[in-house]
């Protein structure tokens with residue numbers, strides 16, 4: 001299957017798939033970014049809980065305060081491949097840089113910290129399908145799940161093959177500067193996961209949480225699915241529905257974001273009526289989407305790709 005004819009929305013840059021809305025130059029520059037010693041990265045394959053963990057980490061840094069708006073979100077936890085490296089150089093700190101890069105492409109330093117969030121591939125696939133339908137830039141508004149499933153299982157989606165991505169980071173799960181955590185683990189015990197992330201970020205954050213229990217309470221409240229569905233979706237909707245020319249008039253707009261907005265503007269497609277980026281936030285939604293045959297095919301690929309590792313134990317379903 002030819003990925004480019006199968007979906008118009010991805011482009012191949014130096015052998016790697018990124019969305020067409022992303023500037024190839026910003027992407028190439030991103031790969032050359034040299035991490036600072038105090039950089040914290042949140043790394044995921046798309047749709048594995050990135051935004052949730054960005055909000056958790058930021059509210060740890062902000063002592064239980066929530067992120068106020070989309071601009072603050074972009075400035076303190078920039079998406080590197082989309083915005084380009086300048087966004088990291090000028091970001092608000094403490095902050096956390098988001099990437100969707102497999103280990104071999106990730107700007108790396110042994111002193112920087114990396115939180116890698118993984119998720120059951122079947123739920124990731126369903127979430128990715130909704131993501132493609134929501135963003136007009138993908139030109140997939142009328143796409144159906146069966147078509148998307150073929151793209152996903154063949155790795156013809158942004159950031160390539162799910163399994164290659166996961167395997168590349170799984171190998172580093174015990175590195176001292178890597179925290180490997182799953183979406184399901186955070187769901188099952190969010191408080192313990194927040195503590196785990198705090199411990200990874202620095203002892204001072206654990207002390208802060210132990211000394212003032214109201215901070216944990218606030219973090220759990222502001223990063224709950226209910227709160228984020230309402231507020232984070234509103235922040236994103238404000239951005240998606242803003243007149244592009246107004247956004248482009250901002251002289252501080254990172255180059256990559258400027259490219260993104262211009263690309264979508266030129267497509268001349270209507271913006272979504274609402275943001276459903278923060279969607280269901282549950283474990284096991286795949287049961288509502290995958291046919292028994294699709295479930296079996298994905299499980300077979302999962303088994304083949306992860307042979308010889310403990311990964312299947314993470315998601316026995």
Ligand code: A3P
Pocket residue numbers: 044045046047048049050051052123126127128130223224225226228277278279280281282285
């Ligand atoms: P669903 O589409 O399955 O609901 P990413 O940020 O990597 O794109 O991941 C998006 C997924 O994380 C979506 O999954 C979204 O609903 C879920 N998510 C976001 N915030 C969440 C929260 N506070 N609690 C649980 N899941 C959350």
